[in-house]
Amino acid sequence: MRFGTKGKLSPRYIWSFEILDRIGDRAYRLALPPELDRVHNVFHVSMLRKYLSNPSHVLRHESLDLLPNLSYLEVPVQILDHKVKVLRNKEIGLAKVLWRNQVIEEATWEPEEEMRQRYPDLF
Template identity: 85%
Template sequence: MRFGKKGKLSPRYIGPFKILARIGERAYRLALPPDLDRVHNVFLVSMLRKYLSNFSYVLRHEALDLLPNLSYEEVPVQIMDCKVKVLRRNKEIGFVKVLWRNHVIEEATWELEEEMRQRYSYLF
């Protein structure tokens, strides 16, 4: 999974960062942590969300092991559910719901069972 094109962060919210400077009318320079030093630190306003401080809410910021091309390997942690989809011609396709490392339960995805058995046989 990449942080987007040309080293920019993905639109998914990853943490609160301090705004260092306003650049033009629609862009801001952010103070990113040292582990994201290879990521471009200027973002359009449309990508940012206002942070309302709430002391009962604690953010988890886990360091990612980024490869030189700003990508990292997704690793499945466990299989949460499975289902079989029946197609028109009586063909059945198996799916499994996979929980990935560095993701919460709500972000689990449905993957093809056959493909997961080939790549990650230790989960079964």
């Protein structure tokens, strides 16, 4: 998985950052933490999400272990569900997998046979 993308190039919001200054009409320079020093700190306004302040809101800050090419390794945590997809001539077993840096709503359906080969400890 590439930093900043998930699935079919949909944007991925990591956490909130302070805006340092405005560059032009549609770009902002952000204060990024040291672990993201390889990421360019100027972003287009379309890549940012508006933050609605709430005094009771506590932001969860998780550090990502980024590789030198700005990607990170996804590791499955647990199997949430099983189902069988019935096609015309065959049946395919699927497993709903919860990944390490994701929430339950972003769990994905993966082929069960492939998951058994790669991660036998989950079954």
